[in-house]
Amino acid sequence: MRVLLAGATGVVGRELVAQLRAAGHEVLALTRSPGRLTGVTPVVADLTDRDAVLAAVEGHEADAVVHQATAISGVPLFHRDLHATDALREHGTATLVEATRRMGARRFVTQSFFLGYGYHDHGPDPVTEDRPFAPPGRGPFEVHMRAMRHNERLALETPGIEGVALRYGMFYGPEPATRRLVELARRRLLPVFRPSGVIAPVHVHDAASAAVAALERGRGAYNIAGDEAVSFGAYVRALAAAVGAPEPYTVPSWPLRAAPYAYAMLVRTRIRLSTEKARRELGWSPAYPTLRDGIRRSCPG
Structure with a gap:
């Protein structure tokens, strides 16, 4: 396929460029920094500028568009840290x-x-894709829920487009x-909070491989995680152990x-994700099934 990729220089995007090319796809990279990419056709525009993007894709054709753009560069602490994303x-x-429509892609x-499932304790059973997604949130949380809700509706409900939404767990890996967390752990500046929340991590390699599989075979929403x-406590301890740091x-x-x-994210949320649908329909499974597997490869001591 000929694929327009937004976010090609981001955490998942860089890995995805390599995997798309390895799978035989041609990549058009929507980017503000064409000099940072090789092996792709740059389409230079800022995604926040609608007119510039539509002008930049003029004359290009594609079979598919992949949206991996994000403005998150670390662990967000305040609501304002999410507003750009x-x-x-x-x-x-x-x-x-x-x-997508202008380029003739489908x-x-x-x-x-x-976290579109909600910032709360979801209980011990794995959450499946038929759980309500992005229900109305309280106060400033509704800003984030509305954005996730709108993103999926556009992808999955726009007539004439075969849409896929990948509900990723928390990214980790060589990013x-x-x-930054590893360096804090090395200096014993990354504590374990008691109590701590529970999350479903996903290695960036596995996030990208899921996108390739979804591009080729997906339709609808999929949970993607290890x-x-x-718990966040176990995550912090795993980082410290990987680099030979003292107990946090x-x-x-x-x-x-x-x-x-x-x-809300580090303490209040407790969630486990079922990835059975992705395994069944996409033929996808993680190369790093557990956090220990991924940390050993990504954070050598």
Whole structure:
């Protein structure tokens, strides 16, 4: 396929470029920085500028569009840290759907997120894709839920487009946020909060391989994560162990209430994701099924 990829220089995007090319696909990379990419055809525009994007794709044809653009560069602490990504999920997705039509493409794959199921305790059973997604949120959380809701509706409900939404777990691997956390763990500056939430991590390699599989075979929404949910405490300890750092300090979680978004994500949310649908329909499975597998390869001591 000839694929327009938005977010080609991002965490998942860089890995996805390599995997798309290895699978025989041709990549058009929507980017503001064409000099940072090789082996692709650059389409130079800022996704936040609708008119510039539509002008840039003029004259190009594609079979599919993949949206992996995000403005998150680390672990978000405050609601404002998500606002730029919220805009990409709403307005950026709308622009890419319009570009999809103008380029004659029929398939559209978008990056979605596991926290669209809600920032709360989901109980011990794995959450499947038929669970309500992005229900109305309270206060500032509704801004994020609305963006995730709108992103998926555009992908999955636009007439004439075969849409896929990949509901990724928390990314980790050879990427900036993980490297920053590793350095903090190395200096014993990354504590374990008590209590801590439970999340479903996904290695960036596996996130990209799911996108390739979804591009070729997907339709609808899919949870994409490793086989094992972990607490944030276990995640921090795994990082420290991988680099030979001392056992992290354990501290109470209540001071995190000063950063409401971080508290909701790191403490209040407990979620396990079922990936059975992705395995069954996409033929996808993670190369790094557990956090320990991925950390060993990504964070050598």
